[in-house]
Amino acid sequence: MQSFKELVAQFSQQFDQQHFPEEPCQLYNAATHILGIGGKRIRPVLCLMGNELFDTLHPDAFQVGNAVELFHNFTLVHDDIMDKAPLRRGKPTVHTVYGDPAAILAGDVMLINVYDRLNKVQPRYKQKIISVFNKAAIEVCEGQQLDMDFEAMEPEEVQYDSYVNMIGLKTSVLLAASLQLGAIIGGAGEGNQEHIYQFGKNIGIAFQIQDDYLDAFGDPEKFGKQQGGDILVNKKTFLLLKAFELCNPAERAALKTLMETSPDDKVDRVLDLFHSCKVDAWAEKEKERFQELAFRRLEDIAVLSKRKMPLMELADYLLNRQQ
């Protein structure tokens, strides 16, 4: 069994090859561009870890890892068009360089390639692999639509539970499914598959809460992003939505005015409101709640504890950044 870092190195070595033919070059350069922007390759490595939790690594876990990483990158290309995002990881997005038509088409061809990978796994679990993958893939699309729907609503109109559901779909189900897909390849039964799926889903939500927290309260030098970036663009985050719930009427009115008028000291004043309604303390507890739910599911998996160590270390690494 290998650590997260060892598996990242192993996966990247075979993923960083040429994925596409050369022609038509506009199409395939666009597809190659997003893969060159990089990323932590968390999802495919979760697939390898899900496999290794139950059995020795099987080549199919690399095929499925390739598929989930290609799928993730496909969603980035299309989401960036929908969000009109000029940059990703400090580099120009695909549609910025190649135009919307080639970017749409590059995403499409990546999504089709996903199924070329899935089609290569052993027949005995192919149906299950495609079915688990597809459920997650559809939910990711639904999550993106809900996110756009919520962005068009007033913050107080968005129910907290609906928001958690959206975040789960948009960001967590693919992490969860990656683990489950690996577990299927490793021979896990239905019960263990469900546990590892829920472990991944809850870790994903805890991670998103932490991400929102760090955007507001983190040290920008350590976090690598502008502090209050979400606040500046009125992004609907865990913090903002919960703050609207926790605030008294006067604070709520102040928060709305800040969002509508965007004064120069907007970030500081919103942060003051976040502190006064104690949404910062709430976020830390909420993150712990999901982390707790995740670890309980990891405990329930019927394998030797020592096999779970790499996943515990990964969760610790993901959920204790910048502290």
Place this chain on the structure above:
Amino acid sequence: MQSFKELVAQFSQQFDQQHFPEEPCQLYNAATHILGIGGKRIRPVLCLMGNELFDTLHPDAFQVGNAVELFHNFTLVHDDIMDKAPLRRGKPTVHTVYGDPAAILAGDVMLINVYDRLNKVQPRYKQKIISVFNKAAIEVCEGQQLDMDFEAMEPEEVQYDSYVNMIGLKTSVLLAASLQLGAIIGGAGEGNQEHIYQFGKNIGIAFQIQDDYLDAFGDPEKFGKQQGGDILVNKKTFLLLKAFELCNPAERAALKTLMETSPDDKVDRVLDLFHSCKVDAWAEKEKERFQELAFRRLEDIAVLSKRKMPLMELADYLLNRQQ
């Protein structure tokens, strides 16, 4: 064995049901919108006919038929965004009604649903079905990119063979693959699969030549489109590209000027040039050439001639409209 019309009725009956859940409604209403615009359902029926050429109809042919029809509609949604098309079959396009983001996402979710259908076929030919489908799906994307590349070029820069290749990818490989997918379900061997594929591909190209011909020379009342629609927008068609090759230098200069200046009598004057360089006669011969190639492949298929009747009737129906 059934005729094309009987199979269309049988397919449509089970296809015209609710394909998607209700929520998120923006996403799924967008996906449902394109299916409601209708269409001749040629591709899925080719799948049924490919099956029936070799064996009695199997339910898997309906699953795969659903998949190819969903895929075809996915390409329409995304192509209409890329082409900024306001109308399709006289109805507003998906992105016009629901906006680009929901239209991109609706296409994505339809494409994922395609593989839910393909995942339902029997394991004994699932790998082959997905692999044949994927090859065609990728080629359709490549064809769309090449089409956009060619549209940005001067007509005399586009090589005729490259153009035929692009049309084959964009419009014919899915027809060809639909027949082959049905043949696989019907138990056809590799040789017969290749024959029926080439039959479909050549019929598709012949059909496209006819379509270009009718757009220029057809009776607009019978054809149901504005005469010279392609000429008005300088669309690169078989006729235009070949006319550039057949024209003398003076005619070529006149054609270029007409394209650049678009005078009121553009259609008539371009048609005069088409007549004088005899591209109309060429197009009829070229269509016959591909039709001939197709029928030779149909003859080569090792089944009783009477089983081929529905396909011959369909080809006749498709290739002898408006005459």
